[in-house]
Amino acid sequence: MVYLIRVQLREDYSNLIFYLSPLVAVALTLFFGSFIFLILDLNPIESFKIFFISPISNSYGISELFVKATPLAIIALGLSYCFKNNIYNIGAEGQLTMGAIFGGGIGLLFNDSTSVFLLPLMILFGAIGGAFWATIPAILKTKFNTNEILTSLMLTYVALFILDYFVVGPWKDPAGYGLPKSMPFPDVGRLPVLIDGLRVHIGVYFALIICLITYIIYNKTLFGFKLKVTGLSSKASQYAGFKYKNLIFYTFIISGACAGLAGLFEVSGPIGLLYRDISPNYGFTAIIVAFLGRLNPFGIILSSLLIALTYLGAEDAQLFLKIPSAVGFVFQGLVLFFLLGTDFLNKYKVFIK
Amino acid sequence: MQSIVEFKNIFKSYPGVIANDDVSFDIKKQSIHAILGENGAGKSTLVKILYGHVKPDSGEILINSDLAIINSPSTAKNLGINMVFQHFSLFESLTVAENLILGMNENISLTKLKDKSKTICDKYGFNLNLNSPISSLSVGQRQSVEIVRSLLNNPKILIMDEPTSVLTPDEIRKLFKILKNLVNDGLTVIFISHKLEEIINLSDYVTIMRNGKVVSTISTQNEDSETLGYKMLGYKVSKAKQVSDINFSQEIFNIKNLSTHSKDPFTINLNKIDLNLKKGQIFGIAGVAGNGQKELMEILLNENDYEFSGDIIFKDLKINALSTFQRKSLSISYVTEERLGHSAIPEMSLSENIFLSMNHKSEFKKGDFINFEKINSYASDVIKNFNVDTPSYNVKAGKLSGGNLQKFIIGREIMSNPELLILSQPTWGIDAGSEAFIKKTIVELSQKGVSIIIISHDLDELLEVCHQISVLYEGSLSNPLNVEDINITKLGKYMGGLFD
Numbered sequence: 137m138v139y140l141i142r143v144q145l146r147e148d149y150s151n152l153i154f155y156l157s158p159l160v161a162v163a164l165t166l167f168f169g170s171f172i173f174l175i176l177d178l179n180p181i182e183s184f185k186i187f188f189i190s191p192i193s194n195s196y197g198i199s200e201l202f203v204k205a206t207p208l209a210i211i212a213l214g215l216s217y218c219f220k221n222n223i224y225n226i227g228a229e230g231q232l233t234m235g236a237i238f239g240g241g242i243g244l245l246f247n248d249s250t251s252v253f254l255l256p257l258m259i260l261f262g263a264i265g266g267a268f269w270a271t272i273p274a275i276l277k278t279k280f281n282t283n284e285i286l287t288s289l290m291l292t293y294v295a296l297f298i299l300d301y302f303v304v305g306p307w308k309d310p311a312g313y314g315l316p317k318s319m320p321f322p323d324v325g326r327l328p329v330l331i332d333g334l335r336v337h338i339g340v341y342f343a344l345i346i347c348l349i350t351y352i353i354y355n356k357t358l359f360g361f362k363l364k365v366t367g368l369s370s371k372a373s374q375y376a377g378f379k380y381k382n383l384i385f386y387t388f389i390i391s392g393a394c395a396g397l398a399g400l401f402e403v404s405g406p407i408g409l410l411y412r413d414i415s416p417n418y419g420f421t422a423i424i425v426a427f428l429g430r431l432n433p434f435g436i437i438l439s440s441l442l443i444a445l446t447y448l449g450a451e452d453a454q455l456f457l458k459i460p461s462a463v464g465f466v467f468q469g470l471v472l473f474f475l476l477g478t479d480f481l482n483k484y485k486v487f488i489k
Numbered sequence: 490m491q492s493i494v495e496f497k498n499i500f501k502s503y504p505g506v507i508a509n510d511d512v513s514f515d516i517k518k519q520s521i522h523a524i525l526g527e528n529g530a531g532k533s534t535l536v537k538i539l540y541g542h543v544k545p546d547s548g549e550i551l552i553n554s555d556l557a558i559i560n561s562p563s564t565a566k567n568l569g570i571n572m573v574f575q576h577f578s579l580f581e582s583l584t585v586a587e588n589l590i591l592g593m594n595e596n597i598s599l600t601k602l603k604d605k606s607k608t609i610c611d612k613y614g615f616n617l618n619l620n621s622p623i624s625s626l627s628v629g630q631r632q633s634v635e636i637v638r639s640l641l642n643n644p645k646i647l648i649m650d651e652p653t654s655v656l657t658p659d660e661i662r663k664l665f666k667i668l669k670n671l672v673n674d675g676l677t678v679i680f681i682s683h684k685l686e687e688i689i690n691l692s693d694y695v696t697i698m699r700n701g702k703v704v705s706t707i708s709t710q711n712e713d714s715e716t717l718g719y720k721m722l723g724y725k726v727s728k729a730k731q732v733s734d735i736n737f738s739q740e741i742f743n744i745k746n747l748s749t750h751s752k753d754p755f756t757i758n759l760n761k762i763d764l765n766l767k768k769g770q771i772f773g774i775a776g777v778a779g780n781g782q783k784e785l786m787e788i789l790l791n792e793n794d795y796e797f798s799g800d801i802i803f804k805d806l807k808i809n810a811l812s813t814f815q816r817k818s819l820s821i822s823y824v825t826e827e828r829l830g831h832s833a834i835p836e837m838s839l840s841e842n843i844f845l846s847m848n849h850k851s852e853f854k855k856g857d858f859i860n861f862e863k864i865n866s867y868a869s870d871v872i873k874n875f876n877v878d879t880p881s882y883n884v885k886a887g888k889l890s891g892g893n894l895q896k897f898i899i900g901r902e903i904m905s906n907p908e909l910l911i912l913s914q915p916t917w918g919i920d921a922g923s924e925a926f927i928k929k930t931i932v933e934l935s936q937k938g939v940s941i942i943i944i945s946h947d948l949d950e951l952l953e954v955c956h957q958i959s960v961l962y963e964g965s966l967s968n969p970l971n972v973e974d975i976n977i978t979k980l981g982k983y984m985g986g987l988f989d
Contacts, residue, residue, distance in 0.1 A: 306517065357857050358848065365845060369830045374792035375823070376845045377814030 142487040153482045158428050158439065161474035169467060173359035176459055186456050187463075199334035199440045203406055204444035206339040207232070207398035207415070209437055211422035213346050214394025216431040217387040220354075220363045222370075225388060227273065227288030228395040229419025230295035231266040235396025237299055238265025240410045243325035243403075244307055254324045258404055259397065266396015267389045269295060271305065274388035278381045279280060284388075292419070303411055306361055317411035327405035339401040343437070346394065350433040363387070416447065417465075424472045443468060492554070492675050493518040493646065494539065499548035501534055508534040510547065510701040516694075521668060521678045523688040523709070525721050526698035527920045528888060533575075536648045537809070539679075540572045542564040571643030573635045573652060575681075575918060579623045585634050586619040592638040609640050613667040625755030627779025629660060629946070636695070640671075647671070649680040650916060653687055659984060665691050665794065683721070683921045685714035686949075697721055722921065731766045735768030737956075741940045743910055747799035747871035749784060749964075757781040759788070759797070760964045764942075766909070771931065771941040773955035773965070775948055776986060779965040782944050788912050789942075790823055791816065803909065805938025818849045824899055826914040827943075828891065832898050839879065840868045842886050843901055850905065867904065875900030876926060892923025899927055903934060911935065913944045928954050948980065962986040 170180035191197045211228045218225040240264030246254055273287040300316070309319040354360040366373040366383055373380060381451040402414050425443050429435030450464025494516040501509040508531045516522045524532040537543040539550060541559040550557050551641070552568055559565050579588050590602050597605075598857060603619050603811075608616050615633045622632060632652065639647055653661045668678050668691065682688055688695050689709050695722045696778050697704040704720055704817075744764040751758055759781050787795045792813050801808050808816060817823075825832040833842045843864050847853055853860050853867075868882035877897045879889060886894060895915065902910060916924040931954050935941055944961075945951055951958050956971040960983040967988040970979070982988070 356859060358854060358859055359857065361841070361844060361848070361859060364837070364841075364929065365834060368834050371792075371827070371831045371835045375790070375816060375825060375831055376848055377812060486766060 140488065143419065143484045146483060146485055148204055150482060155430060156183035157478035157482060158430065158475060161471055162477050164474040165204045165467060165470040168470060171464065178457060183457060187453050188445055191445065191448035191452050196334060199331065199336040200448055201441060201444050202336045202340050204290060204447045205440040206343050207402055207418045208422050208425045208443055209343040209440035210346060210398040211395045211419060212425035212429065212436045212440060213350050214391035215426045216350065216436060217363065217390045219426055220365050220431055221383055223384055223387055224285045224334045225270065225288050225391050226285050227292045229415065229417065230292030230423055231269045231392040231395035232399035232415055233295040233299050234269035235399035236263040237302060238262055238329060238396065238408065241402045245323035247322055248321060250324055251323055252324060255390050255404065258325055259400055262400025263395045266399065267393040270388040270392020274385045277443065278384055288393055300412060307410060310431040318409045320409045323391065325399060325404055326408060335406050337405040339347065339405060342374045342397065347433045347437055370483030421468060424468055428475055491518045492516060493552065494676050495551040497549040497551065499535065499538060499545045501538060501543065502546060507701045512703050514696050514706040516677060516679060516704055518677055519672055520693040521672055521677060521691055523692035523695040524679065524681045524698060525683060525688055525695050525717065527683060527721065529923060531700050532702040533650060536572065536650065536679065536681060540570060540648060566642060570648065571639040571642050572642035572648040573639055573650065575650040575752065576630050576764060577635055579607065579631055579634060581624040582622060584620050584622050585617055588623060588634060589641060593641060597755055605641060606637055609637055614663055621755065625872045629778035644676065646677045646679065649678065651681055653684060658841050659981065661687065683719045688717065689714060699723060700925040737770050739768040740765065741768045741804060742766040744803065745800040745801040747797055751795045757784055759784055762966045764966065766940050766942065768940055769935050770957065771935045771936045771943065771955045773951035773958040774944045774961055775951050775958050775984065776961035778946050780961045782961060785961065786944060789911055795984055814849055820908045822902035822905060823912045824902055824912045824915060828894055828898060828915065833894060835885060837886060837887055839882040839884055839897060843868045846901055847905060868907045871897060871900040881924065892919035895919050896926060899930065903930065909940045911942045914946065915943060916947065916950055960984050960988065
């Protein structure tokens, strides 16, 4: 048989390189990204300055970086539970949307409230909404052995249509000139900002707390051990007496709750009401964040900041370079592509004849 | 006789270890040449060099007196060199025939290949259904697939790595007959082994390796297992001997009328199995691979709620419906056939692998948290008490040799003070030193009152350590035979299904 390219599993693949490969992927992204700018007839160095440095050169920019990084980090931390367990929850965007509907719905229901308990209740319902939406693929997988990638992804679109229904239907603001959006939440339903005049909000603290708890769970607890074992070998997990079906439920519920939380933070934080486009694909981008952070809680915090920067850079590039903001997604795609590539080359040797 | 392979001053080193140190010897054409040595003696590296899988640092290989540069397995195959590995490389979900066609260098249609394979199977007596998926085959049958796959390439030289470790005496006899016929047809067989008896029975010449060096290359004619064993190890191995005249009284474990009724054509249904185990007794379950061992072990472990009728009773308690976790909590311990990925996880440290099997023990937990201090000290004790050769408990399990890892796993289970220990293939594919150690440990354990069930294809092992042996044949378990009354003829009949 004639092969042009042959791949072979490396017997001894490097752990160091596993943790360094995100850096390699970022470096390659910048390198190939500069060609994109060259093709667009732009000076790559100037463009990178506008893309990656100017967005965070003032306090407003840094605040915005955290505004974008917070939902990414919270969702990605939740997703890491699923991914560690070899469960591929692709539907965080839908779970985020459901969180916003549940939590935001509470805000609209008690629209004239002045109670300090309104916000905690909204946060609780945000998490419940996301968890509820994530339970559906978990049930389908454990009862009918359906593929969770498909079901969780498809449920995303269902959630988006439900949100659509509410904002053009029952929850439409009567004073909103017919626009598809709800009334604003009452002041007690808004997420407190950290610094007056900037948008960065207390969701940052939630992200850090979730990060720490996740770190402890992964490294110190029986539950974290179960996830690690099951991710490495399902047979060994049975030998250890772990119940895989329970783990599927737990990990889906945790990741759904995190996504729901992020969704609620978006609507009760920067946005302040419900409307159609509450998320610029945070739920999908968080998948990249989770893998770029190597499913490590601290790594996820770092990668969420980096990916948040591509959102900001894309906005600035649109403004100052007159190029479409979709360039930001191109960079996210490149990072993921190179990350998967470096991981592959770390795991396998490639021979070309 | 003319030499077909000549190794000349082969050197190969890996970081921290010299695998082959100035290895030189010849292999005669149309002979069966054994390479004998402990795990880590360098025999696998040497044949991998011959097969083009590993590049030597220096040295030459002559094939038919011509210098051969073998830098890939496909070059080796073009030179007529084929190899059957100890760890099979078969695609589980594909059928036997599909796996066979994947190994072919030439273009051939599936129908043609099936005819050709069928001829080989019939000629040499391999019992294979070409349309069965690999996942439904026993270890022994998988090996047959590997051998047939090599034979399809019409090799001149066939390398076999530990070929007999999964076979019954009968199958070994058949394999030997096949190999001798093949040699008469012009083939040269190189086989790696650490089983002394079979080397003497099968091979014409043997090269003994120790620590990467060749100790000597000799004809097997004037050797017996003791002299050969001494040359291999450099010291003498004492055999574990079971004390036979004990009166066992206290019943500890019973299987009553156990049957399964699966409709899956690829599993063996168990048929009215009765088993009666007393305190301190070692009970062996012999039989050819694929006669229900896998299914019986699954029921004993209960990892997947396998459905069955009948009862399993442990110390007067019906444990039919109890999960693996609950059974372990009752002080039943298990060592499964597969080490990597079942009873141990290669990517995890030895300490973590302790907790893998001991997570039911409250002493290793503080609420929902893991008590790593206790686990580490338990791991140190296992390493010390069971002669596990490793620098630390932080080493990943996959870095240990088969023998060392098995000592670690068995040690892990024994240190938890089980009342019943169930072992499947406890010494499969491990070195002679570890094998002897494990057998000795098992015998000592029974003398302390622990009851033990061993499921094994290795009759010698069972005869050495067990008090009683039953044979599993097509899902039925024979009446137990006391080891002191056993003769090989009777056992051979039982293994062929001739019992009531």
